[in-house]
Amino acid sequence: MHLRSHIARASAFALFGLMGISGLAAPSQTDAMLDDGEPLVFFPGPLMRLGSTAVPGDSRPDQQARFGWEVGGPPIPGGDGWWALVCEQRCALYRTRLTVRAGQLRLRGGQEVATQILQWSPLPRGLDQPAQPSSDHLAISPTHEKPILLGLFRAAPGAHAPTFKPGPVPTLAHWNSPEAEGFAVTGQIRIRIPSGKAQDAWLVPQTKSPPADSGGPAYIDGSDSIDALELRASGKRQRLSGFAFDSSKGFPNGDEILLWAGDLDGDGKLDLIVNHSLLDVDVALYLSSAAPPGKLVGLAGSMRYRRAEVTEP
Amino acid sequence: MTLFARGLAAAAMAMSAFVQAQTIELGPPADTPLPIDSLSQLPYRRTFAAPVASGPAETLTFERDGSQARVWRLDWRHNLASPVVLNGLVLQEEVRYSAAVTSAGLWLVGPQIVLIRPSGERMVAPFDGNEPTVVALKNGDVFVLGRNMHNASDSLRRLIALPDRIEIKNLASPTDAPTRDGKSARARYGVAATQLVDGTVLLAGGSADETYASVVDPMSGAVRPAAAMPHRRTWAALLRLPDGRVLAAGNEHLRCYDEGARTVDIYDPKQNAWTALPSLPFPLCADAYGATGPSAALMPDGTAVLGGHLERHILALRPDASSPTGYATRWEIADRLARQRISGVLQAISNTEVVVAGGVHVDSSDRCCSGTPGADRVMLPRAAGTQDNFGSFGLPLQDAAVARRGRWVFVASGRIFSSTGFGQMRYSSLAEMIDLSTGTVKQLPPLPFVSGGAQALWLDDERVLVKGMVPVNRTKFTWHSLDADLAPSSGATAIYDLRKQRWSTPLAIDVLNDTQLIGASGDDAWFANPSGHPYRLSLSDGKAESANGATTRHINQAVRRLADGRIVFSGGTQLRLQTISAIDDACMDQDDVQDCPERLVGWGPEQQTSRYETYTPQSGLARVVWSLSVPGLESTLVDEKHPTPDEVRYTAIDHQGRVIRLVATADAKFMLERSSPDGQSWKELPLPPGHTCDKSCKPLLISDPRQPSQELLFLREGNLENDWSIDTDGVTSINKRKRATRTEPVKPAEPPSVFRVWWFDEVSSHWYPVLQASLDDLRRKVLALAPPLSSPISVVQSLGWHLQEPVIWIGSNPRQP
16 A cells, blocks of 8 residues: 555544654653653654644634644644754755644544644745645645655754754655655665765665575565565664565555655764555654664654544544 | 283173163154165254164164154164154254163253153153253263253253152262362363263363363262373263273364364273374364264274264274284274264164264255254275275365376375365375276375375385475465465375385475475486475485576476476466565564675565476576467566456476466456477467366366377366365355354255366367266266267276376276265
8 A cells, every 4th residue: 555545545534643752751751751762753744634623713714724733642742943844856944833732533432532733834835824625635646846744853852852954954865756766676675765875875675584495485475574674874784663564466665665865964874764654654763863873873753643533524 | 812802892792782772662653764865865954962872773863843853763774764753842942952872761851851761651850951961871870961062060960760750960069079270170061971881970171171081970979080181172072992991082172173183092091091092094073063073983893983073984993902002003984974974973783884873064055054864874894994986085185195007096195175164174194095997995004294285106116205285375275275274284205115015204304395296217306396496305315405407486387397307397387576685583683683694585476477497407407488479478467556468377288398378368268278399389279169268277188098108188177176166075166155053944955067078189189078077076986088088998987187187097887986
């Protein structure tokens, strides 16, 4: 299943997310979370179309079609300090602000749960403006022309996060770029990250090892699975976290896994935004400045968003 | 006569005298007696109790027709079934009785207790049972465990026939029943029971603790734990042997595929210990909707007989005084019931005859299960382990290893699947030798490993090499077999020595595990793995080596080793075009992967190829020919993004190295074509006149019995390769399996569809219809091929049209086993 079509379908069914965001926790847990947590609070784009009411006090009907995230989970502090990574042909960082409103959703079965409605503004190029009524999502397919929102992040409370600067961000690849490549019909499945150097970097999907000496396919019963992603760059190898994908019908395009590659933290080394699941939202931001000793990158921020069914509006 | 043999004879005589004493007057016949066979051929009967033996040659079956209870007395001496109506019996929906015969008469224990004394006097007492487990005691009483068969109960009761009434004596309560490891020793679901020589009762198995055994004194209710059974059993078949030991067989509930289902153990009450008897050649499984467990009987000569399971055959183990166990070293398959009788009740009625009464069966609509009326009589063969008239158990099975050499056909392994409300896959380890000249089938020592399928090849006049087949994954053997729970299967090899009448020690070599056997010469046997890579096995030292020189990878390819030593791979193969990095096992949980070895494995969509490849092991030379008759077939991806315009359905390679393929074309038509011997060119063959073929068509190559160096080309209809096309009642159907209750009426059986076989005359390039039969007959019967293959003086017989190479030979007149 392709990410973009999946998101469109999810929005159409008004699903509710049960969210896990590393780097954030309830106030009483803050200290403990920060010890082992990620330095950034991170939300991936594209955002979901929010079907709830407008910002309090704003009676304009077109405000009802703004985009953002509606999530459960621990309280998310609103306010300044947020950064938006936006790409057209080139990518840039913009300062932005988060507004958090209380929401409520009725799950299928009648249970009502409290939610947080998150909206960021300002965003460049009208990304925070009301969407067209027919649009379920901010961007659901590569346009190669329109701007896209790659992610929103800020330093986690008390964390030692990198310093970011507004303006252009060196970018090697992003999923909306014309150069974003899929896979050839033949050959090894791997995602090339054009580094412009003598050796490209690679994101290499991996499967669990088939029986020794089979000499044949990993699995021929339709249960092919990708179990990990390995980053290979500068002569080093590093396994990233798990990957949720199960199909015997080929492999998702590379631009559905590697959402963005470039230098976000300004240290001249590779940073990544990687989509780890084609079923739910599971997007991770890896920064070179967060890398443990000897590693290429470290997990700087991530969002997992598991959809739950709600009653039809 | 040994002490053991004397014991057998004495005990058999004692048992005979005990049963002969019971002549129970049930009442006047309600109707004219029928031949037992006529009753048994009726499609379906509802029953209110399982059958019971009421005399040395008499069986009672219990039928319910609406509110009327009818007992059929089956008189085996005269082959007559006489109905007697039992008036006044309480009959309720979903409530049944347990029947027992003691010196006091016929007991029916259910919602009431009915005792019919031998004189015909009837006594009735209220009761709370629903087919509880009962044991007929030697003193005339009946021991009752719990209230019903399906729920754990807290009561042990004894029914006593007093002159004027029935006394129900409560023997145990929840508080006084002993326990082991906190588990109840009381009656439980699926417990089996039988009375021991000393009058106590052995309880064995059941769902609370399937290995638990205990001994109960039915007089006092005192319970003491016995040695645990070595294997888990529910509804075990228990058989008290003449020397006082008890045989136990049967599987754990719903686990026909477990190894335990093939095991048989003996309990010795004197030693309070279990020992093993030889394992069965296939699982003794009676799991079916509406069934309980298998059954056992003792022949007068001490032969133990098992049956009442999914298979229609019975199994026999003859006594052998020279054996430490007192029994022979292997079980025999004997005869075949006319109908499936799952949980049917076994009874020996003469020195060589066994009847199986009642039970349930999968009906002709594939519904499970309906009550099977009457009973079937089967004979133990006079010569141990020998069947006449082509009565092979193994040959009709799926993927049985079958190899012919002259008049001899060797058979081993194979699997059978059927649905009895839930799917049941069983494996056979039976080995047989069929003499085509006489139709005699002789059982051989069983294959020394269990496999769901195998291949066989004669190495010379005295040795047969067998290679086990392993499933391609956890649920199937091939792409057209059914998803089902599979028993552990072995890809080992073993050699049977006809002169020594024994198997070699199985050889399990990792690289050969998933290979197929493709030929042998001298000391070498040749195999090909699923990717088409050949291996050579030295038969003298048991070492296997990769045959370097074979070229590109094939998957599910057709492969054949020709007489000149060349190995030909071709057709219908599938190949993955992508590779993916495989995580090395040692690096699975490792954080530092810097030095982990890199290995690429196949991935993603599979591509059909039309590669024709030959490999000559002697020279190490390999040659690949890409020659395509169907445009675009080579580069077609089999996935939803690239729908397949053409699909190779079957590929076979003839003795000249020519490839015959059946291709399903994009416009839903079928095309048959054959390559030149070098694979350079293809020629389309006609299809039989007026026949357009379908997915079930299959080209088959069979050695010409008139000229063994030549081959005949046939085209066969029917999905005989599907696991679900075979079941134990001989019903072949691809209908959806439905679960039905025993209360549902059964529709009349529809006549089976017939399928055709054509032979291709190379001289005239014309197809001749030579056979027409049902799927079941194509699988198991000897069928004569029509002219022009046969003539009045030379009839070509055939057997096993489900096999990769059916067996055909020059015979006499057609014989129908």
